[in-house]
Amino acid sequence: MQFTIDNASNRPVYQQIVDQVKRDVALGRLVRDDKLPTVRRLAAQLVINPNTIAKAYRQMEQEGIITTKPGAGAFIALLDSNLSEIVRARIICERLEMVIVEAFHLQVQKESLREWFEKALEKFKFSPEKGLKNE
Amino acid sequence: MQFTIDNASNRPVYQQIVDQVKRDVALGRLVRDDKLPTVRRLAAQLVINPNTIAKAYRQMEQEGIITTKPGAGAFIALLDSNLSEIVRARIICERLEMVIVEAFHLQVQKESLREWFEKALEKFKFSPEKGLKNE
Amino acid sequence: MQFTIDNASNRPVYQQIVDQVKRDVALGRLVRDDKLPTVRRLAAQLVINPNTIAKAYRQMEQEGIITTKPGAGAFIALLDSNLSEIVRARIICERLEMVIVEAFHLQVQKESLREWFEKALEKFKFSPEKGLKNE
Amino acid sequence: MQFTIDNASNRPVYQQIVDQVKRDVALGRLVRDDKLPTVRRLAAQLVINPNTIAKAYRQMEQEGIITTKPGAGAFIALLDSNLSEIVRARIICERLEMVIVEAFHLQVQKESLREWFEKALEKFKFSPEKGLKNE
DNA sequence: GTGGTCTAGACCACC
DNA sequence: GTGGTCTAGACCACA
Structure with missing residues (x-):
């Protein structure tokens, strides 16, 4: 490392x-x-x-x-968040919104933001979704 | 306010x-x-x-x-970012990645993250995209 | 210092x-x-x-x-301006004009002004121009 | 006006x-x-x-x-600065240097700065130089 | 009355 | 010991 x-x-x-x-x-x-x-x-x-x-x-x-x-x-260690679903959603949504607000003020276009988000998302090794057909 | x-x-x-x-x-x-x-x-x-x-x-x-x-x-004020395109992209991409890493460790599923991102994106009043067909 | x-x-x-x-x-x-x-x-x-x-x-x-x-x-810090080219040009040109207007009202001759400008310019350590043959 | x-x-x-x-x-x-x-x-x-x-x-x-x-x-009114030559030079030189320092930090190239200065200088109606052959 | 500057002094996070 | 934040209170330039 x-x-x-x-x-x-x-x-x-x-x-x-x-x-x-x-x-x-x-x-x-x-x-x-x-x-x-x-x-x-x-x-x-x-x-x-x-x-x-x-x-x-x-x-x-x-x-x-x-x-x-x-x-x-x-x-x-083994990943194992002990936070409730609701708390996790709140934390992440709040942070997502802050990034979006920041992007807004930097006059980033919505489409660029979506594109960058998807590109970033692809970089990381999310485990296969549980209970979802595809992904 | x-x-x-x-x-x-x-x-x-x-x-x-x-x-x-x-x-x-x-x-x-x-x-x-x-x-x-x-x-x-x-x-x-x-x-x-x-x-x-x-x-x-x-x-x-x-x-x-x-x-x-x-x-x-x-x-x-009128919003008008002085920062160069490259700097803006770097700032936002870095912050997007950090939120995604955070979500990863909170064991948020990729699909939830996408959904929350879209939901958050809808809240804000982005100006119509210039030079893009759809929006 | x-x-x-x-x-x-x-x-x-x-x-x-x-x-x-x-x-x-x-x-x-x-x-x-x-x-x-x-x-x-x-x-x-x-x-x-x-x-x-x-x-x-x-x-x-x-x-x-x-x-x-x-x-x-x-x-x-490493100097690395985040501002876009256009903004930088606007800032400097505007300030140059204001100094020149000031000089005009102090009845400074154009030639003196040129001379002082060049003399001042020599004092500072500008990095060598990129992509220019001379300088 | x-x-x-x-x-x-x-x-x-x-x-x-x-x-x-x-x-x-x-x-x-x-x-x-x-x-x-x-x-x-x-x-x-x-x-x-x-x-x-x-x-x-x-x-x-x-x-x-x-x-x-x-x-x-x-x-x-009629232009007529009552300041001494030395004082006028000091005022203008100081201001010129401040603009140049600003340009330096904005990473403006020396040549651009010269060019902008000349372009700005041409805009204003300086009276013909006294005691100089050409202008 | 508005924000901007400066002083004086307390507490906190970082290294 | 370093800079960052916050409080309290004074004075000034601008409109």
Whole structure:
């Protein structure tokens, strides 16, 4: 797994690490039980304070993305959101709307937005739909 | 225009105000030349320091959402993004992908996501596409 | 980096700071990744409220001149204007015309103006022109 | 003389009026002894507070651009800057440098800047150079 | 009365 | 210790 930190970004460093792991999982590049680098090793590699890496790992564990086994390291966990259907819908719909509002103000055309959405959607390895005939 | 502030949110108060104005513009509830509440009035109404409101207005002005004129007030501006096409596409695509990654980890199905996206898209008043046959 | 504030000037203090940083970048005195003084340190040095410095830094960040990272400091960014060609041309042409009108009313001769323009132009470190044979 | 006020601009209304008169003088559209509209008339025409127009006229008189004859109206004055050569040079050079710095940060090429400068220069009616052979 | 600027001082997230 | 946010309150330019 290759991490890259963008120092020009406003996004906190620890958050960038979380983002990248989540993205790689969604892309299918990281799968269950894959081992992440140790905190120290990654800190050395990215030339970053180990506390920052530790914070990223802590957050990912909290989100259920990884499990850390003391002495063994950190591993990608089984996806299992414990949030209710309704809460999940609310979170995602709200975020979708915010992106759309942003696009509106950037005067992006509706069709471009649809196209970009579909293109982005294709990138990620969604599991086959349950209870749906096709997809 | 009705504002609501969620003090529990991580999102800064001034940003919440910006979000709401931008949303209302995109929904068509606010249109060009509509007058926003005065800084002091809105501050009193929301029980917030006037400087915080002023900060929100300043940010919106910088984004080109409104124009402020001392002595007159703040008004919805003509929307006209100064950003180049490439930058706009990059901003939106990146944000779309982040929402999709988030949805993936919440185990939202691809079809639900598509449906929510379309539903959200319908809410906002995009201008008719230029040079496209259908819309 | 040496800052000087003119309290007699109409130009806001925070804007004077922005001006000076931008000038030093254009002169080549400040280059990418150079660290700016911390907000508190500069505030102490100039005997100015830290919020005023912070405002200057915030504005520069929005203009893409610097990037600020809490816990690390503020750094000169890679310059990369997000604005479209047309907007950039409009901004600069308008400002050039205003200076010329000003010069006209001060009864400056056209030749003096040309000379001063060229002399000023030589001071700054423009990158070599892309795709042009000479320059 | 046609005035237009841009409400979207940050520039104060009274300043916009001054700008336009100065520009028209430099363009040769307004010459010595031309009569400006009365304060009341212009205020009515632009749908603006008469105080604002009065302020613009007051400033122009102070700058020596117009002379107001009570009861008769306001007239374009003879250009005659009483500032010393050195002061004038300092004012203009400083402003030229600021535009150039701005252009630098917008990543405008030096050649474009030269071209725009020349094009702008041609627009205005500079008087023939004194003591210079050609112009 | 409008927004803009500046000061003073508190608290928080990030590194 | 870094910058970011928010509050409180003063003064100024603009309309």
